[in-house]
Amino acid sequence: MSAALQQLVNQPYKHGFVTDIESDVAPKGLSEDTIRMISAKKNEPAWLLEFRLGAYRTWLQMAEPAWPNLHYPKIDFQAISYYAAPRQKAKLKSMDEVDPELLRTFEKLGVPLHERMALAGVAVDVIFDSVSVATTYKHKLAEVGIIFCSMSEAVQQHPELVQKYLGTVVPQADNYYAALNSAVFTDGSFCFIPKGVKCPMDLSTYFRINTEESGQFERTLIVAEEGASVSYLEGCTAPAFSTNQLHAAVVELVALDDADIKYSTVQNWYAGDENGVGGIYNFVTKRGLAKGVNSRISWTQVETGSAITWKYPSVVLRGDNSVGEFYSVAVTNHLQQADTGTKMIHLGKNTRSTIISKGISAGRSSNSYRGLVRMAPTAAGARNHSQCDSMLIGDQSGAHTFPYIDVRNRTARVEHEASTSKIGEDQLFYFAQRGVGAEAAVSMIINGFCKEVFQQLPMEFAVEATKLLGFKLEGSVG
Amino acid sequence: MIHPHSPVLLEVRGLCASVNGVEILKGLDITVRRGEVHAIMGPNGSGKSTFAKVLAGHAAYAVTAGTAQLDGQDLFALAPEARALAGVFLAFQYPIEIPGVANSQFLRLAYNTLQTQRGQDELDPLEFDDFVREKMKSLEMSPEFLGRSVNEGFSGGEKKRNEILQMALLEPRLAILDETDSGLDIDALRIVSHGVNQLHHRDNAIVLVTHYQRLLNYIVPDFVHVMDAGRIVKTGGKELALELEERGYEGVGAEHLPGHGARHRAQAVAVAVTP
Numbered sequence: 001m002s003a004a005l006q007q008l009v010n011q012p013y014k015h016g017f018v019t020d021i022e023s024d025v026a027p028k029g030l031s032e033d034t035i036r037m038i039s040a041k042k043n044e045p046a047w048l049l050e051f052r053l054g055a056y057r058t059w060l061q062m063a064e065p066a067w068p069n070l071h072y073p074k075i076d077f078q079a080i081s082y083y084a085a086p087r088q089k090a091k092l093k094s095m096d097e098v099d100p101e102l103l104r105t106f107e108k109l110g111v112p113l114h115e116r117m118a119l120a121g122v123a124v125d126v127i128f129d130s131v132s133v134a135t136t137y138k139h140k141l142a143e144v145g146i147i148f149c150s151m152s153e154a155v156q157q158h159p160e161l162v163q164k165y166l167g168t169v170v171p172q173a174d175n176y177y178a179a180l181n182s183a184v185f186t187d188g189s190f191c192f193i194p195k196g197v198k199c200p201m202d203l204s205t206y207f208r209i210n211t212e213e214s215g216q217f218e219r220t221l222i223v224a225e226e227g228a229s230v231s232y233l234e235g236c237t238a239p240a241f242s243t244n245q246l247h248a249a250v251v252e253l254v255a256l257d258d259a260d261i262k263y264s265t266v267q268n269w270y271a272g273d274e275n276g277v278g279g280i281y282n283f284v285t286k287r288g289l290a291k292g293v294n295s296r297i298s299w300t301q302v303e304t305g306s307a308i309t310w311k312y313p314s315v316v317l318r319g320d321n322s323v324g325e326f327y328s329v330a331v332t333n334h335l336q337q338a339d340t341g342t343k344m345i346h347l348g349k350n351t352r353s354t355i356i357s358k359g360i361s362a363g364r365s366s367n368s369y370r371g372l373v374r375m376a377p378t379a380a381g382a383r384n385h386s387q388c389d390s391m392l393i394g395d396q397s398g399a400h401t402f403p404y405i406d407v408r409n410r411t412a413r414v415e416h417e418a419s420t421s422k423i424g425e426d427q428l429f430y431f432a433q434r435g436v437g438a439e440a441a442v443s444m445i446i447n448g449f450c451k452e453v454f455q456q457l458p459m460e461f462a463v464e465a466t467k468l469l470g471f472k473l474e475g476s477v478g
Numbered sequence: 479m480i481h482p483h484s485p486v487l488l489e490v491r492g493l494c495a496s497v498n499g500v501e502i503l504k505g506l507d508i509t510v511r512r513g514e515v516h517a518i519m520g521p522n523g524s525g526k527s528t529f530a531k532v533l534a535g536h537a538a539y540a541v542t543a544g545t546a547q548l549d550g551q552d553l554f555a556l557a558p559e560a561r562a563l564a565g566v567f568l569a570f571q572y573p574i575e576i577p578g579v580a581n582s583q584f585l586r587l588a589y590n591t592l593q594t595q596r597g598q599d600e601l602d603p604l605e606f607d608d609f610v611r612e613k614m615k616s617l618e619m620s621p622e623f624l625g626r627s628v629n630e631g632f633s634g635g636e637k638k639r640n641e642i643l644q645m646a647l648l649e650p651r652l653a654i655l656d657e658t659d660s661g662l663d664i665d666a667l668r669i670v671s672h673g674v675n676q677l678h679h680r681d682n683a684i685v686l687v688t689h690y691q692r693l694l695n696y697i698v699p700d701f702v703h704v705m706d707a708g709r710i711v712k713t714g715g716k717e718l719a720l721e722l723e724e725r726g727y728e729g730v731g732a733e734h735l736p737g738h739g740a741r742h743r744a745q746a747v748a749v750a751v752t753p
Contacts (some may be wrong), residue, residue, distance in 0.1 A: 050698060316649070426574050429535075429537065429574075430570065430573070430574040430576070433559075433570075434584075435591045443581060444583065444587060448627070
C-alpha cells in the first residue's frame with residue numbers, strides 16, 4: 001500500500017465535531033467471513049447472504065477498471081474496515097463547538113440556521129424536531145401506500161419487495177465497484193411507490209437524518225409501479241466531510257408502465273485540499289431501468305465534491321416510448337479529477353433520450369465527460385440528443401469528452417453537439433471595470449453556462465447549487 | 479465647460495507603462511478638473527487606448543513609473559473593481575461578449591454592487607427593470623436588449639450604446655470613452671453623443687479618446703491633447719482638433735520632442751485659468 005494512500009486512509013478526522021463515539025468496528029480486511037458477519041449482524045435472510053457471497057466471489061475474479069481518465073494510488077481493499085455498527089452521532093451542545101470553517105461554509109451557502117445545526121451535528125431537538133418531522137412525513141406517505149425507509153429496515157419489513165428488485169438493474173457482477181458494493185453494502189434508502197400513486201412531496205434523504213449513517217457502501221433502490229411518480233433528492237449542498245476515503249455506492253431505479261422517476265443529486269463531498277491531499281474517492285454505479293411503456297427516468301446531478309468522481313448515471317430504455325434524461329454539471333477545482341457522464345441504452349421502440357452535460361474545470365483539475373448512446377436493433381424510431389459543453393477557468397485545467405455512439409437500427413437518430421469555452425481575462429476585466437469582483441463575475445458566467453441544468457433542479461436545490469458553485473470556485477481566478 | 483476654480487479630479491504625472499515588456503507610455507502628464515471634457519487624439523500606436531486601460535487597471539499593462547490620483551486618492555493602489563467603484567468608468571473600444579449571461583442580470587449586478595458600496599439598497603429585478611428601461615429610452619435602445627446575452631451578437635453601434643447605458647447607470651465621476659465613435663453611423667453617433675452630454679455635469683469629467691474630429695462636433699471638448707509616442711505632446715482648445723483635421727499630426731507640430739509634454743501641460747493649466 002502506497003504511503004500516500006496510507007495517509008489518506010489513516011488520517012485523523014479533521015473536523016472534530018464528532019467525539020467519543022462508541023464503536024463496534026469489524027477488523028480490517030475483506031473475506032467471506034467478513035460478509036457472513038455483516039449479514040448476521042444485520043439479521044438478514046439467507047437469500048441476501050447468498051447475493052452478497054455471489055457478488056464477492058465474482059469480485060475476486062474481476063480487475064479494477066483501468067479505462068477511466070483518472071490517476072490515483074492503488075487502493076488496498078484489505079486495509080478497509082467493512083462494518084461499523086449503526087451508531088448515534090455524538091451531539092454537540094451548542095454551535096460554539098462547531099468547526100468555524102464549517103460554519104463559514106454554511107454561512108456562504110446560506111443554509112438556514114436550524115439546518116446548520118442539524119448538519120453540524122448539534123442537538124436540534126429543541127429548535128427543530130427532526131424526529132417528529134420525519135415521523136410526520138412517514139405517516140403522510142404511509143397513508144398513500146408509499147414505503148420510504150432505510151435499506152436495512154426494508155430488508156426486515158418488506159423482504160419480498162427487496163428480493164424482487166434488488167440487483168435487477170445493476171446485477172451483482174455488473175462492474176468491479178458494483179460487485180464490491182453488492183458484497184458489503186451496509187445501508188441506504190429504499191423507496192416504493194405503488195401503482196397509480198403520485199408521491200405528494202419530494203423525497204429527500206434529509207428527512208431520514210437521525211437514522212444511522214449509511215456508510216461508504218450505500219445501496220439505494222427506488223421502485224415506481226405502473227402510473228406512479230416520484231421526485232427523489234439525494235444529499236444536500238452542505239459539505240459532507242467523511243472519514244471514509246473510498247465510497248462505492250449503487251443506486252437502482254425501476255420504472256414500470258407510465259411511471260416517472262426524477263432523481264436529483266447535489267453532491268458536495270470533501271474534495272481534498274488545494275494540493276490534492278485527502279478527499280473522497282467516489283466510485284458510484286447509478287442506473288435506471290425504464291422497464292414499462294411510456295416510463296420516464298430523469299437524472300440531474302451537480303457534482304462539486306470528491307477528489308475522484310467515477311460516475312455514470314444511466315438509463316436502460318426497455319419500454320416502448322420510454323424517456324431517459326441526464327442533466328449534469330460537474331465542477332472540478334484544484335487537483336480534483338472527474339470522469340463522469342451517462343449511458344443511454346435504447347432497446348424499445350420510439351424511445352427518446354436527452355443528455356445535457358456541463359463540465360467546468362478550474363485549478364489543475366481534470367474533467368472528463370464519458371457517455372455512451374446505444375441504439376439496439378430493436379430500437380426502431382429511437383432518438384437521442386446530446387450536448388456536452390466544457391468551460392475552462394485558468395490555463396492549467398483540462399476538459400475531455402469521450403462520446404461513444406453505437407447505432408444498430410437504421411431508423412434511430414443520434415445527435416451530438418459539443419463545445420469548449422474559456423473564462424477569459426478580458427471578460428473578468430469587463431466585470432471588474434463595472435465594479436464587480438472576480439468571484440461574483442465567475443459565479444454569474446458559470447450560472448449562465450449551467451442554466452439548462454439548474455432549471456431541472458427543484459427550486460430550493462437550484463438556489464443552493466448556484467451558491468455552491470460560486471463557493472467551490474472561490475479563489476480559482478484572479 | 480471650464481470651471482477655473484473647480485477641484486482637480488484626475489492628476490497624472492510622469493506615467494510610464496508597458497505591455498509584455500514593451501514600453502508604451504513614456505512619461506504622460508494630464509490634469510483633469512471636475513466639469514471638464516478632454517479629448518485625447520493622436521496617430522495609431524501613440525498610446526491613447528493604453529492610457530485608458532492603464533487608468534482602469536487592465537492586468538496586461540504594467541505601470542513602471544509615475545502616479546495617477548483621483549480626487550487625491552492613489553488610483554494605482556486600487557484593484558480594478560475598486561477603481562470602478564471609486565467612479566472611474568471606461569467605455570470599451572471593443573465591448574466584451576459574455577455568452578449565457580443576460581444583459582439585464584449583468585447591468586443589475588453592476589448597479590447593485592455600486593449601490594451596496596454606497597450603502598444604499600439594492601434594486602430587485604422588477605424595480606431595476608423599470609429603472610433601466612427609463613435610461614434606455616434616452617439612448618433609443620429597445621428593451622429587447624435586456625434579455626439578450628451581454629454584447630453577444632450586438633452590432634458595433636448596439637455595443638457602444640450598451641456601454642453608454644452602463645455609464646448612465648453607474649454615473650461615474652470620470653468617464654473615459656475609448657473610441658466610442660468608431661463603428662457608429664451618423665444617427666447612432668448623434669444618439670450616443672446626446673446620451674453622453676446629458677450625463678455630463680459640473681461634478682464629473684469626460685475624457686474622449688478618439689481618432690476623429692467628427693465626435694467632437696457633438697461632444698465639445700474644453701481641451702484637446704495630442705499624443706505621440708507615449709506622451710502628450712501638444713495641448714490646446716477645441717480648435718486644435720479642427721487644425722489636426724486639416725493639417726494632420728505633423729502639420730500641427732506634434733512631432734516628438736523631449737520636454738514637449740511638460741511644456742504643454744503648463745499651457746493646459748494656463749488655458750484652464752482663463753475663463
